[in-house]
Amino acid sequence: MARCTTERRLRWLNGLDRYPRRPMDTPTPYAPTDASGRGVRRRRRMRLIVVLVVFLLVTGAVSAAVAKYRGCQQPPPATGGAVVFPIPPGATGKDVVAALDQQGLIRCGGFVGNLLLRGTGKAGKILAGTYDLRVGMSLDEIVTVITTPPPKVPTVRLTVPEGLRISTTYPGERSISSVVADQTRLSAKTFASLADSGRYRLPPFLPRRAGTAEGFLFPDTYQLVKKGLTADAVIRRMLTQFRTEAKSLDLAGGARNLGLTPYQVVIVASMIEREAQVEGDRAKIASVIYNRLAQGMSLGIDATLLYDDPTPDGQLSTSDLKTETPYNTRLNAGLPPTPIGSPGHASLDAALHPADTGYLYYVLCPPDGDGVHRFATTYAEHLRNIKQCLG
Numbered sequence: 001m002a003r004c005t006t007e008r009r010l011r012w013l014n015g016l017d018r019y020p021r022r023p024m025d026t027p028t029p030y031a032p033t034d035a036s037g038r039g040v041r042r043r044r045r046m047r048l049i050v051v052l053v054v055f056l057l058v059t060g061a062v063s064a065a066v067a068k069y070r071g072c073q074q075p076p077p078a079t080g081g082a083v084v085f086p087i088p089p090g091a092t093g094k095d096v097v098a099a100l101d102q103q104g105l106i107r108c109g110g111f112v113g114n115l116l117l118r119g120t121g122k123a124g125k126i127l128a129g130t131y132d133l134r135v136g137m138s139l140d141e142i143v144t145v146i147t148t149p150p151p152k153v154p155t156v157r158l159t160v161p162e163g164l165r166i167s168t169t170y171p172g173e174r175s176i177s178s179v180v181a182d183q184t185r186l187s188a189k190t191f192a193s194l195a196d197s198g199r200y201r202l203p204p205f206l207p208r209r210a211g212t213a214e215g216f217l218f219p220d221t222y223q224l225v226k227k228g229l230t231a232d233a234v235i236r237r238m239l240t241q242f243r244t245e246a247k248s249l250d251l252a253g254g255a256r257n258l259g260l261t262p263y264q265v266v267i268v269a270s271m272i273e274r275e276a277q278v279e280g281d282r283a284k285i286a287s288v289i290y291n292r293l294a295q296g297m298s299l300g301i302d303a304t305l306l307y308d309d310p311t312p313d314g315q316l317s318t319s320d321l322k323t324e325t326p327y328n329t330r331l332n333a334g335l336p337p338t339p340i341g342s343p344g345h346a347s348l349d350a351a352l353h354p355a356d357t358g359y360l361y362y363v364l365c366p367p368d369g370d371g372v373h374r375f376a377t378t379y380a381e382h383l384r385n386i387k388q389c390l391g
Contacts, residue, residue: 083132085146089128093126120143127149155226160220166195173312195217202243251352267339268290270339271304282347282349288361299333308328361381362374363376363386
């Protein structure tokens with residue numbers, strides 16, 4: 001009896017496998033226990049705290065940055081102090097911001113300062129120059145100053161050609177003083193009197209003992225401020241330009257190499273300027289002058305006598321050629337006592353770098369070209385050149 005009951009129970013249990021289990025009968029392996037649920041909630045709270053902290057940090061940083069930016073927008077305390085503020089050519093906006101910060105004209109340099117400058121929309125319009133700024137100006141006020149072109153100042157244009165002397169010696173003669181008078185409306189007489197007064201010197205080129213600025217009023221084109229223009233201002237401007245040209249040519253060093261003073265080189269250059277008519281002749285004429293000086297020969301350059309013409313008319317008569325004067329280089333060996341006009345850059349260069357020749361003579365030779373000279377080493381050759389060139 002017991003055996004039968006046991007067998008029936010086994011058959012009943014085996015029969016349960018024939019029917020599918022309902023979902024709710026299936027065990028849930030991932031169902032959280034009380035302990036694991038607390039861990040998940042803890043992790044969620046930690047993530048929330050981290051997000052909140054990051055949010056607060058970012059918000060604080062942004063607020064600090066905004067406060068810093070707004071503070072940098074404000075000008076420094078006004079002291080009334082004036083600041084001379086130079087901006088060199090080629091300076092960038094970054095350079096200008098750094099200089100403004102260094103001189104206490106703005107509160108912030110670096111990234112914020114550059115950001116503020118770019119915010120004005122004028123970072124690329126800054127002009128080189130020297131400006132008078134005040135501590136306490138806003139950045140906008142500063143930028144307005146350094147981006148505004150200066151007002152146009154009325155000027156007068158003066159063009160002085162090469163080879164002219166300071167004074168006019170006969171009616172119609174063109175001189176530096178007459179050119180200055182024509183183009184600037186200054187008095188030619190006052191200009192010539194000042195230039196020949198001996199008050200100007202330009203060491204080591206123009207010594208005080210020269211007694212005149214002849215040869216040192218550099219021929220060039222000048223833009224001169226019209227208001228208040230004086231003869232003295234024009235003379236000083238031309239002397240300054242001579243100094244610039246002389247330094248670019250190393251006039252002092254070149255004169256030493258030639259065994260001459262800078263003043264003597266200018267005398268030679270002034271003769272070259274008056275004699276040469278084409279560029280290719282300058283260095284050759286210079287060589288003739290130096291070769292004749294080396295041999296103790298008179299230079300025989302009539303342009304020097306014309307400078308001190310006994311009968312000022314722009315021409316030399318037979319009697320003029322016999323006149324005893326330091327400027328008569330037919331009668332006197334050596335250089336004349338002063339330059340005879342203002343040489344330009346090319347003649348100064350030729351005086352410093354004469355051609356390497358044995359020439360002692362030259363004559364103007366129209367058959368060879370307009371303004372061209374023919375050169376010779378012997379007097380006999382020179383006489384043939386005269387015959388062929390002048391007939």
